[in-house]
Amino acid sequence: xxxxxxxxxxxxxxxxxxxxxxxxxxxxxxxxxxxxxxxxxxxxxxxxxxxxxxxxxxxxxxxxxxxxxxxxxxxxxxxxxxxxxxxxxxxxxxxxxxxxxxxxxxxxxxxxxxxxxxxxxxxxxxxxxxxxxxxxxxxxxxxxxxxxxxxxxxxxxxxxxxxxxxxxxxxxxxxxxxxxxxxxxxxxxxxxxxxxxxxxxxxxxxxxxxxxxxxxxxxxxxxxxxxxxxxxxxxxxxxxxxxxxxxxxxxxxxxxxxxxxxxxxxxxxxxxxxxxxxxxxxxxxxxxxxxxxxxxxxxxxxxxxxxxxxxxxxxxxxxxxxxxxxxxxxxxxxxxxxxxxxxxxxxxxxxxxxxxxxxxxxxxxxxxxxxxxxxxxx
Ligand SMILES: Cc1cc2nc3c(=O)[nH]c(=O)nc-3n(C[C@H](O)[C@H](O)[C@H](O)COP(=O)(O)OP(=O)(O)OC[C@H]3O[C@@H](n4cnc5c(N)ncnc54)[C@H](O)[C@@H]3O)c2cc1C
Numbered sequence: 001x002x003x004x005x006x007x008x009x010x011x012x013x014x015x016x017x018x019x020x021x022x023x024x025x026x027x028x029x030x031x032x033x034x035x036x037x038x039x040x041x042x043x044x045x046x047x048x049x050x051x052x053x054x055x056x057x058x059x060x061x062x063x064x065x066x067x068x069x070x071x072x073x074x075x076x077x078x079x080x081x082x083x084x085x086x087x088x089x090x091x092x093x094x095x096x097x098x099x100x101x102x103x104x105x106x107x108x109x110x111x112x113x114x115x116x117x118x119x120x121x122x123x124x125x126x127x128x129x130x131x132x133x134x135x136x137x138x139x140x141x142x143x144x145x146x147x148x149x150x151x152x153x154x155x156x157x158x159x160x161x162x163x164x165x166x167x168x169x170x171x172x173x174x175x176x177x178x179x180x181x182x183x184x185x186x187x188x189x190x191x192x193x194x195x196x197x198x199x200x201x202x203x204x205x206x207x208x209x210x211x212x213x214x215x216x217x218x219x220x221x222x223x224x225x226x227x228x229x230x231x232x233x234x235x236x237x238x239x240x241x242x243x244x245x246x247x248x249x250x251x252x253x254x255x256x257x258x259x260x261x262x263x264x265x266x267x268x269x270x271x272x273x274x275x276x277x278x279x280x281x282x283x284x285x286x287x288x289x290x291x292x293x294x295x296x297x298x299x300x301x302x303x304x305x306x307x308x309x310x311x312x313x314x315x316x317x318x319x320x321x322x323x324x325x326x327x328x329x330x331x332x333x334x335x336x337x338x339x340x341x342x343x344x345x346x347x348x349x350x351x352x353x354x355x356x357x358x359x360x361x362x363x364x365x366x367x368x369x370x371x372x373x374x375x376x377x378x
Contacts, residue, residue: 001025001309002146004136006124006159008035010102011281011298012152013109016117017055018306027146028113029138031123031153035110038259039102040178041205041213043068045374046093048296051303054378060108066208067096069185071193073359076202078243080190081356082363092367093375099205099213101180105295124158127277134276148315149277150305152298155264157283163274169264172288172338174199174345175220177235178259181252183212183245191243196356199347202239202246214249215289219345222262231258263288265338268331273319280305284326287334290341291373297330300378333373 001024005012008030019026044052044061052061067090072083090096110118123139127149134149151159155169185206194203199219207213216235226234232255239246266286272279281298304325308318346352359366 004146004149007153010295014302018302022306022310029122033121042102043292047376051299065098065100074195076197076242081359151283155282155286171222172263177216179253285330287337288341290337
C-alpha cells in the first residue's frame with residue numbers, strides 16, 4: 001500500500017511515522033523548501049505523549065522538554081482562580097504535561113522519518129481518484145499515484161479545499177503573540193499557566209535550557225498585525241501592571257523573535273474522508289489554541305490512521321474506521337477550545353468579574369473536563 005501525505009508539519013511527519021510502522025509505504029510532499037518551523041513553545045498533554053510513545057518518540061520528547069511545574073488560571077493581578085500542581089497532574093494522568101519548543105519537536109519527528117521519503121518544494125494543486133487508486137498533481141507539473149492520499153496540509157488545506165470547498169478558516173476575534181525568553185524557572189512559583197484580563201490574556205510555561213515560553217492575546221479586528229520592531233513596546237504597554245513575571249518575560253524577549261498571528265479555527269466538519277482521500281491534523285480540525293491541543297490531536301490522528309491501515313487492502317473501509325475513531329473527539333475539543341477562548345476574551349469588567357468567580361467555584365467541573373481531553377489514551 002502506498003500513501004501520499006501532503007504536508008510535513010507535526011501532523012504529516014507523525015503520520016509518516018505511524019504509517020511506516022504499519023507497513024505502509026508512506027511518502028511526504030511539502031511545499032516549502034525546508035522543514036523549518038517557526039513558532040515558540042508547544043504544550044504536549046499526556047494524551048499526546050502516550051500517542052508519541054506509540055510512535056517510538058517518547059525518549060526524544062522527554063529529552064527535549066521539561067515537565068510543567070503545575071499551572072492554573074489567574075487574574076491579571078495574580079489571584080489563582082483554578083490550578084493544579086505538576087505532581088497532581090502527574091498523579092491524574094500518570095505523566096506530566098510537558099512543553100517543548102515547536103521547532104525542536106518538528107526536527108525530532110523529521111529525523112525519525114527516512115530523509116528520502118520527504119519531498120520538499122512540491123506543492124499539491126489537486127488530485128483525482130478512481131476505483132484503483134488516487135493521483136496527486138503538483139504545481140511543478142509532476143503527478144504521483146498511490147492508494148491513499150492524506151491531507152496534512154494545515155488550516156488552509158488544499159485537500160480540504162477540494163473535498164469540502166465551503167469549509168474556510170473563521171476568525172476567532174482575537175490576535176496572539178508568542179515568544180521565548182531567557183528565564184530561570186522557579187520550581188516553587190505558582191504563576192505558570194494563563195492569566196485573564198478584560199479582553200486580553202497572557203500565558204507562560206517553563207521551557208528547557210533556562211527559557212520560558214509565553215503567549216498573549218487581545219481582542220482585535222482581523223488583520224491588524226503589529227509590525228516587527230513595534231511589538232515589544234506594544235505588549236509592554238498592553239500588559240503593564242500585570243502580575244510577575246509577565247513584564248519581565250516581555251522585557252527578556254528578543255523583539256525580532258516575537259511572533260504575531262490572528263487566531264482562526266474551522267467549523268467542525270461532518271466528514272474528513274471521501275473515497276481514498278482523508279484529512280488529518282489542522283486540515284481536518286483546526287482549533288483555537290485555548291486547550292493547547294491542536295498538535296496533540298494531530299498526533300492522535302496519526303496513531304489511529306496507522307492502526308486502521310495496518311495489514312489491510314481495504315483502503316475505503318480503513319479510512320472510514322479512522323474517521324469513526326477520531327471525528328467526534330477532535331470536533332468536541334475544537335468546540336470546547338472555541339468556547340473557552342470566547343469566555344477568556346470577554347472584555348466587559350462586570351462580566352469578567354462573574355466569569356472569574358464562577359471559574360473559581362467550578363474547579364471540580366473543569367478538572368473533569370480536562371480529564372476527558374488529557375486523560376485519554378488513543
Ligand atoms: C498561537 C498558537 C499556539 C498553539 N499552541 C499549541 C499547543 O500548545 N499545543 C498543541 O498541541 N497545539 C498548539 N497549537 C496548534 C498547533 O500549532 C497545530 O494544531 C499544529 O501545528 C497543526 O499541525 P499540522 O501538521 O496539522 O499543520 P501545519 O503545522 O500547518 O502543517 C501543514 C504543512 O503542510 C504544508 N502545506 C500546506 N499546503 C500544502 C500544499 N498545497 N502542498 C504541500 N504542502 C503543503 C505547509 O507548508 C506545512 O508544512 C497552537 C497554535 C497556535 C496558532
